Amino acid sequence: MTDHMTRFTLEELETFAHDALVSGGTSAENAAPLAHAIMAAERDGIASHGLAYLPTYLEHVACGKVDGRAKPTVLAAGGVITVDAATGFAHPAISAGFNLLVDAARAGGIACLAVKNSYNAGVLGYHAERIASAGLLALCFTNAPASIAPFGGNKAVVGTNPMALGVPDGQGGCALLIDQSSSVVAKSELIKHARAGRSIPVGWALDAAGQPTDDPEAGLKGTMLPSGGYKGFGAGLIVEVFAALLTGATLGIDASPFSGPNGGPPKTGQFFIAIDPCATGGAQIASRLQRLTGAIDGQSGARKPGDRALLARRASLNEGVEVRADVVQKIKDLVENRI
């Protein structure tokens, strides 16, 4: 541990996040699921969505970009659960429909949860893991303000739109977690490089004219490059159809930015599919998955999705986590209205 870092146990970190959110005007009910997700991100080594994101949450509650006291409304019919997040945080909206989703999937073999009028869902894989831990296969989608142009174009049409898969291990856990965005890198990578005054590799972003650039500032004014060219854009479109078109949420081309105080609530959406493997012929899914992932693990140098997060988690559960001291201080200052 260095002077620049603050160490927390996972419990301390979750409490710290929860209390900061409540001090900033979020209801305790809404703060709880968000604080848990923040803790989980730090635990899994995804610092960008841990405490480092909390100042943005606080600022967005303060400026009305997200309603910390929103009460999501839930409807259930057949295999479909719909939630209107009422411009509140995504996490409590998802939690509001979660048990109904699980019950419907167990009853009918497949069910879905559609969330609209929502906000940034944080780490999408977090939600996929939660569904998988209930013994159900999870496929999850969330959309974001447009940042990726179509193949051959230069105006953004879809966001970095991730898709996540969670596979149940049959013992209350998640055996395989895949969580991948449609872009080559996250937009936050460009911001990081811009702040550090470093150039970016060509292939990450295009400038506003649609030309390749190694200048992160130019990239931020332009568009993010999709992973795998037109297929990455296609993946982003698939996510957009689920998270925005099926739910009735705002399209990425119309959504206000996830950063900064302007534009009001983004009102983006999430879509979750939950499937009971025993209903579809997949009763042996856990042991058969081991054969599949064993074919990856058996190759030296090969890594399967989620491996890095699992390593980080193992360490965090033993030793807690270290968070940048300036991030912790910034949250304390915000809570005490010093900023």
Place this chain on the structure above:
Amino acid sequence: MTDHMTRFTLEELETFAHDALVSGGTSAENAAPLAHAIMAAERDGIASHGLAYLPTYLEHVACGKVDGRAKPTVLAAGGVITVDAATGFAHPAISAGFNLLVDAARAGGIACLAVKNSYNAGVLGYHAERIASAGLLALCFTNAPASIAPFGGNKAVVGTNPMALGVPDGQGGCALLIDQSSSVVAKSELIKHARAGRSIPVGWALDAAGQPTDDPEAGLKGTMLPSGGYKGFGAGLIVEVFAALLTGATLGIDASPFSGPNGGPPKTGQFFIAIDPCATGGAQIASRLQRLTGAIDGQSGARKPGDRALLARRASLNEGVEVRADVVQKIKDLVENRI
């Protein structure tokens, strides 16, 4: 039209394919849905899955790799339809569960169709379009013999495993069709280049030692590169989980090849999800999709997925299609047992 090409109306082509399949030992009931898919592939300019594939189908019926007279068995419970293709063609197995899938999705808002003990599903988007034309959002998966290695590895773990999305236009048609494999290019591209004695671009395939190669023969002995690196492999894994693990079908690492007479039936699988947009908050899906695709169409040089197939289809509906005369002759020879 040149001497090397034979012109068909779409009806003639479907009848030709149907009669060839029946002459080769496939039941009329099983030949009908496959012949329709072959016609649709030619109509949409996807010659690789048109009549050019028919000799393989005939050879595979002859050697027992696919049972042309299989009778798929169907079970329905809640939102889940399962079909055992009984080592027959995928198309009749999918058709056997199709109406039940549509009915279940309309009743419960979401439903799925899981097919096992199946065979190559041909153009996956064909099935997605069929579901979308019933007014339902379609997400489809099919697995294939392993050909893509994990990031950092050199042994194949997943197939070129495509994923397809179909969005209903609300008027009995499909407004957007995305159909993309997990590899940079299809394996058939390597075969084409090998036959023509041409090198392939570096980035398409790795040789057996896991090194980049421009030799298509070396690539065919090695692995296909995933589109977008580890994210393409991740997409292939997602497809494998749905098409093989959820259905109880054979994993790509255990499946016999889709080409050649050896190894018996591949017993691979398909998984289809059908969702009623009106049940999930997407009643306005058709008009809102127009706004989304309009943002693509409005950019000169940008193309959205499926555009090329639609152009080909328009021409085919007016003028019929041209098929290589040697392909047509080969089918005639096979039917008359001259090969």
